[in-house]
Amino acid sequence: MNVFERQKAYFYSGATRSYQYRSKALNLLKEVIKDYETEIMKALKRDLNKSDSEAFMTEIGIIYKEIDFVLKHLKKWIKPKRVRTALTHIGSVGKIHPDPYGVTLIISPWNYPFQLAITPLIGAIAGGNTAIIKPSELTPNTAKLIEQVINQTFLDDFIAVEQGGADKSQELLDLPFDYIFFTGSVPVGKIVMEKASQHLTPITLELGGKSPVIVHEDASLKLAAKRIAWGKFINAGQTCVAPDYLFVHENVKEQFLSNLAEAIVELYGETPLNNPEYGQIINDKHFQRLTNYLNSGTLFHGGQTNSGKRSIEPTVLTNINHEDPIMAEEIFGPILPVLTYSDINEAIDYIRNQPKPLSFYFFSETAHYQNLVLEQISFGGGCINDTIYHLSTPYLPFGGIGESGIGSYRGKHSFETFTHQKSILKQSSHFDLPIRYPNFKNRMKWIRKMMK
Structure with a gap:
């Protein structure tokens, strides 16, 4: 069984759904990043000549803040939200359930190779999903370190890292993921969108353009x-x-x-x-x-x-x-x-x-x-x-918007990106409105009154 199939089975086991599981995973992620801070900065120096201060500000510190923010609000976010009941639905209760998508794919770029791999992952974990990360091959030192950090912390049934170039990305995109999150160029984004359309997979595209x-x-x-x-x-x-x-x-x-x-x-x-x-x-x-x-x-x-x-x-x-x-x-x-x-x-x-x-x-x-x-x-x-x-x-x-991207993330928006807003109507069994049925006397008259 390959890692995609194992993640599918792990997701359907229900292991990732509880608040306790998600919060524990996010805390573990923060702790292991803290342990690897020096190594992360060294990898970014080798790949992009980033200074320690720039690496911490743009690649590490921003992740700490993101995890802290998500942990502060996650318990509230995952609860089903009750909505108002229309007059036509008297006796029922409507709720919106933030539902995990399932197995997600995160393809990250080379310009902020650590932060732009991990920040979407925070959203995927918070949403109750499993994830496969494909880091950029153009920053090999950081890509190798991402794999080391993830492998040390999580089962690959939950989170895995797949290394390689364009061929590996193509191979992953052929799989029927439940959600795809891509950060990169407009031309590659078009390929990702085309691949996702073959399975009607929902996507987020974080692209670029001339700002x-x-x-x-x-x-x-x-x-x-x-x-x-x-x-x-x-x-x-x-x-x-x-x-x-x-x-x-x-x-x-x-x-x-x-x-x-x-x-x-x-x-x-x-x-x-x-x-x-x-x-x-x-x-x-x-x-x-x-x-x-x-x-x-x-x-x-x-x-x-x-x-x-x-x-x-x-x-x-x-x-x-x-x-x-x-x-x-x-x-x-x-x-x-x-x-x-x-x-x-x-x-x-x-x-x-x-x-x-x-x-x-x-x-x-x-x-x-x-x-x-x-x-x-x-x-x-x-x-x-x-x-x-x-x-x-x-x-x-x-x-972004248009050619600069589809969808958004950060904070609560990351959680919403990696969850489907499932609508549930719970109907009462204690009574039944007869007007809904075709044999109700003067039905049209009462329907007009109720639906005007």
Whole structure:
């Protein structure tokens, strides 16, 4: 019996359903991550050159907060919720039961390889499911450590890790999972969706796309520059919600660009390629793809590369045309193209004519303009006067829309993602409404009265 079949049998044994089982599993997960903290940070350093502070903030600490939040509320979440009874259903009781899906598949990416494997797993456990994790083969050290952490803590009848490349993903996607959670690129997301459709398997797709940022003329420019630099260049720009391109009002362009250059130097130094806290590009293929983008527009800041380290300086490009290659696909690296506008509607129209982004960021001190962009632009989630921070709170759902994804998670939304809301009507046997039956006298008259 393979691991999928064993997990199916384990799920139907009912072992994963109780609150005690779920809470114990989440506590065990947190404890083993604590035990492996140093090893996790070393693996992330080897795979992506992440500093310890960045690794803890974006990959480990966020998991601790997520587990704590889920444990605080889980007992309440798993209880069936009673709903009101309609007049037509007098004598009955309606409840919504959060029901586990069953055997779930989690396919995680390479850019935040530990956090984006474990955070969905928290939701799967909280929902009462079993799970198979397929970590990214592009971060082999972290993938191996995920397997070690999981194997040490759980039976593979409950949670298992499957290693391998695209072939392994294809093999897993051919199985009739009860739920699939995928984080990755849009092209691969389309393949996952097509595979899931063969079994009509429900899915969550956490994808990406070109997330824009607008800096309006009334923005706090220095603070905006620093927050944009941080959000763009963390993990060397390899973040699905990183600002992908920037619109700045022409009246403040020069001042903002000066502030942005200063912010980059403040955060990463005069020579970022020599800064041990600065990340590296995942592999040679992506390094070459990104260096080709350096030919777009005019170099304003940065631009130096080191092929041996697979490192590219935080780079700002100006004089960008909409037709430039850098505007055609998600950059996913430390290069920020800057465009200008004179009327806010120019930027809004451009963004609305692109695929709906995963994230959007707007810097302005005026409520009118803040409300305008929120009403006019469709996107997964985002921030006013900040970048990236919206994804780290368990109180907000995180997810895309259209080409940037399907579904959402974090906090309670993770629990809801990994549970089916099963509707149950419990009817009384003490009496029976005769109006429901076709032989009731003057039936139409009474039906009209009850259903108006």
